[in-house]
Amino acid sequence: MGKPKKEIDDRFKKFGTVSFTSITKVNDFIDYLDQGKVMGTRCKVCGRIFFPPRADCYACLSSDMEWFDVSGKGKLVSYSKLEFAPIGFGDDLPYAIALLDYGNYKVFGRIANDVPEDEIQVGMEMTTRINQLPNGQLNYVFQKA
Numbered sequence: 001m002g003k004p005k006k007e008i009d010d011r012f013k014k015f016g017t018v019s020f021t022s023i024t025k026v027n028d029f030i031d032y033l034d035q036g037k038v039m040g041t042r043c044k045v046c047g048r049i050f051f052p053p054r055a056d057c058y059a060c061l062s063s064d065m066e067w068f069d070v071s072g073k074g075k076l077v078s079y080s081k082l083e084f085a086p087i088g089f090g091d092d093l094p095y096a097i098a099l100l101d102y103g104n105y106k107v108f109g110r111i112a113n114d115v116p117e118d119e120i121q122v123g124m125e126m127t128t129r130i131n132q133l134p135n136g137q138l139n140y141v142f143q144k145a
């Protein structure tokens with residue numbers, strides 16, 4: 001996956017409001033975000049699917065992974081509106097965190113701010129899209145399908 005790089009690969013610092021992990025083996029995730037794509041990884045050996053993407057399969061220990069596009073509709077499994085947030089996320093309040101079920105995998109993230117709270121229902125279909133934060137950082141959010 002990706003190309004070997006000698007210098008420190010810190011592309012992941014661009015992800016999220018506050019990025020905790022700037023060095024990871026799955027930095028291509030950020031390049032895909034820049035291209036407007038939310039991607040996970042699939043193990044080429046056993047077919048297991050990972051989101052967030054992993055560079056190594058915990059099931060068969062293979063590192064032979066390929067990227068796949070998180071596309072189509074997922075079903076809202078649960079959500080929770082946050083009135084309090086971890087340090088660094090306070091400016092984003094209030095926002096709702098949620099879990100979408102895509103069948104083979106689940107995606108944890110936020111519901112887009114423009115989805116009215118009274119229209120959010122467990123079981124509804126949603127899609128995942130890229131979102132640019134006011135400070136230029138990137139994340140992804142869920143919107144109504």
Ligand SMILES: [Zn+2]
Pocket residue numbers: 043044045046047048057058059060061062
């Ligand atoms: Zn595997």
